[in-house]
Amino acid sequence: MFATSSGTDALKIALKSVGVGPGDEVIVPLNSFAATENAVMAVGAVPVFANIDSSFNMLPDDVERLKTTRTKAVLPVCLYGSCMYIDAIHRIARKADIPVIVDAAQCFGIRSLIGHCDLLALSFNPFKNIGSFGKSGAVLTRSPELARLARQYSYHGFAGSVKKNIKAQDWGLNSRMDNLQAATLSVKFHHFENNARKRCLLAARYHLLLADLSHKMTLPSDILQNTWHLFPVLLCQGERDSLFAFARERGVELDIYYPVLSHCGEHPLATGYSRREQFGASERIHSALFHLPLHNHMSFQEQNIIIGVLHDYFK
Numbered sequence: 200m201f202a203t204s205s206g207t208d209a210l211k212i213a214l215k216s217v218g219v220g221p222g223d224e225v226i227v228p229l230n231s232f233a234a235t236e237n238a239v240m241a242v243g244a245v246p247v248f249a250n251i252d253s254s255f256n257m258l259p260d261d262v263e264r265l266k267t268t269r270t271k272a273v274l275p276v277c278l279y280g281s282c283m284y285i286d287a288i289h290r291i292a293r294k295a296d297i298p299v300i301v302d303a304a305q306c307f308g309i310r311s312l313i314g315h316c317d318l319l320a321l322s323f324n325p326f327k328n329i330g331s332f333g334k335s336g337a338v339l340t341r342s343p344e345l346a347r348l349a350r351q352y353s354y355h356g357f358a359g360s361v362k363k364n365i366k367a368q369d370w371g372l373n374s375r376m377d378n379l380q381a382a383t384l385s386v387k388f389h390h391f392e393n394n395a396r397k398r399c400l401l402a403a404r405y406h407l408l409l410a411d412l413s414h415k416m417t418l419p420s421d422i423l424q425n426t427w428h429l430f431p432v433l434l435c436q437g438e439r440d441s442l443f444a445f446a447r448e449r450g451v452e453l454d455i456y457y458p459v460l461s462h463c464g465e466h467p468l469a470t471g472y473s474r475r476e477q478f479g480a481s482e483r484i485h486s487a488l489f490h491l492p493l494h495n496h497m498s499f500q501e502q503n504i505i506i507g508v509l510h511d512y513f514k
């Protein structure tokens with residue numbers, strides 16, 4: 200593992216390390232934070248969007264369908280903390296000899312992930328399950344060769360041998376983690392396990408105390424390997440806007456974190472996207488999505504208020 204100055208840079212470095220460059224294609228899910236597709240475009244490649252299912256994860260079948268001779272990497276995202284299908288995606292990609300980079304910005308703590316990819320990118324921005332005071336991230340790999348390349352791309356392409364400031368690559372970023380972020384993280388790591396347990400406990404309480412509303416809202420099903428970065432819910436009945444307004448009046452903020460799917464934006468990449476009809480199933484899932492508040496400083500009393508508001512709305 201080595202530290203970078205952001206999760207976005209960690210993704211760019213990982214992509215460069217497996218040789219992704221101009222004109223190449225990288226398969227990404229269509230529901231991630233913009234950093235995922237932006238990192239692909241920053242190295243000159245084209246993001247190819249894959250469908251998701253109700254676990255909000257990229258579908259392995261879509262990786263099979265979308266891979267071409269131009270596919271230079273597959274980039275699944277452990278969105279909201281769920282890492283479902285990463286091993287299946289890894290199996291498909293390995294068979295086709297395509298490297299897998301996992302965007303684990305929201306999934307720090309699932310140790311088995313590193314066994315299902317070539318490189319893994321982390322973010323430690325302040326909103327993450329473990330966050331520094333500012334921007335920071337990391338790249339992980341088990342391959343000494345990829346680690347060497349990633350290190351070079353993270354700092355001006357320098358060879359990094361005993362001789363200083365000699366380039367081994369055409370270019371590289373200036374993306375080493377700064378000292379202040381490293382210092383804060385070295386303290387915050389000690390609290391990570393407890394904070395992770397608290398998130399699991401809050402997620403379990405949502406499952407338990409909202410079980411009677413299962414005909415109104417579908418709660419996440421992948422409960423075993425999940426960091427609960429966010430708590431996504433699918434509304435089975437009614438309108439999100441009226442639920443949001445009802446909750447807001449009672450002091451509860453419900454939200455949709457990434458409200459626009461990648462192919463639906465108003466910028467040239469999205470508006471130029473052909474064959475939009477292939478994303479119908481993902482769009483239907485996305486149109487029912489919202490997030491319940493969950494963070495490791497939340498008290499049970501605060502969570503009970505949210506649960507109470509949901510019961511009041513649906514009664």
Ligand SMILES: Cc1ncc(COP(=O)(O)O)c(C=O)c1O
Nearest residue numbers: 205206207232234304322323324
């Ligand atoms: C899924 C995902 N990928 C990448 C990133 C980028 O991380 P950073 O903000 O550290 O650049 C984030 C962070 O917001 C993220 O949520």
